[in-house]
Amino acid sequence: MLPTLFISHGSPDIAIAETPATAFLRQLAGTMPRPRAIVVASAHFEADGRVLVSGDAKPETIHDFGGFARQLHAMRYPAPGDPALASDIVAELTSAGLPAAVANGRGFDHGAWVPLILSFPAADIPVIEVSIDPARDAAYHYGLGRALSGLPRRDVLVIGSGSFTHNLREAFPRLRAGERSAEVPAWVEDFARWMSGRLEAGDVEALLDYRRQAPHATENHPTDEHLMPLYVALGAAAEAPVAAMLHQSRDCGVLAMEAFAFSEAA
Known part of the structure; x- marks a missing residue:
């Protein structure tokens, strides 16, 4: 059984920086x-009131950012989609009580292709994106992950791509x-330390209440969407997931780039 992963994709230009x-992601697949x-499950694929699942056989690469080098805008990630698997996922979500639909014409946003172009550069493994709901909380996204736990x-490798x-x-x-090597403020370290500690302790209850319990939650996440993919990955792993930190670094001082693997207890 594969683990599930949470990856902090950070700034889009980690694909060329x-x-x-960047170094961590390059060795991840091995x-x-x-x-x-x-x-x-990407922070940059949002849908209100339902889950959308990308269903194209040949998804395009979306450059959903501005102000970066031409080299980044020229990059393409030509991995295939998997329409049959997308339909299966929609059926599983629906049976779990989550309204879901296949999204046609939905390409790979940078939350998907930036980490994948580093980790799986051959682009020869089918990729499907699943949306998050910016209006829903951590418990909802953990439940979304639980509905994907058969994958x-x-x-099938389930990845939550956001930012710690x-x-x-x-x-x-x-x-x-x-x-990029700016000083790290205490409000970043305090939050990252609390989240990592709760993940490694398996304290799902506290994690679902991070907005109230975690120090400096608002400063680190003015909005929720970049943390919600973590809960999808956590829920997709197991009912009582075991977390292992795979990577820890800081970009620009304030972007915590932690990555975690989640698996069933032995």
Whole structure:
């Protein structure tokens, strides 16, 4: 059975930059069995009131950002989709009580293709995206993950792609100034330490209440969408998932780039 993963994709330009997270993603695929397909719950695929599942056989690469190098805008990730698997996922979500539908004409946003172009550069494994709902909370997204929990047993790799911390108002000035090794504020470290500790303790109850319990939750996540993919990955692993930190670094001081694997207890 495959683990599920949470990956912090950070700034889109980690696809061309040399950061610790870039180096980590380049070696990630070599640490696990080859999946037959990849399902990504991306912070950049949002749908209100239902779950959308990308269903194209040949998805396009979406450059859903601005202000970066031409090299980044020229990149393509030509992995195939898997319409049959997309339909199966919609059926599983529907049977779990989650309204769901296949989304046609939906390509790969940078939350999917940026980490995948580093981790699986051959682009020869089918990829499907699953939406998050920005109006719903952590418990909802954990339940969404639970509805996908049969996929790892079918050799499908479930990835939640977001960011462990995501305050762009703080990050963008440092990024524009080239301050990728900027000093890390205490409010970032305190939040990341709390989240990591709760994940490694298996304290799902506290994690679902992170908005109230985690220190500096609002500063690190002014909005929820970049943390919700973590809960999808957590729920898709097992009812009592075991977390293992795979990577920890900081980009621009304020972007925590943690990555975790979740699996069943032995």
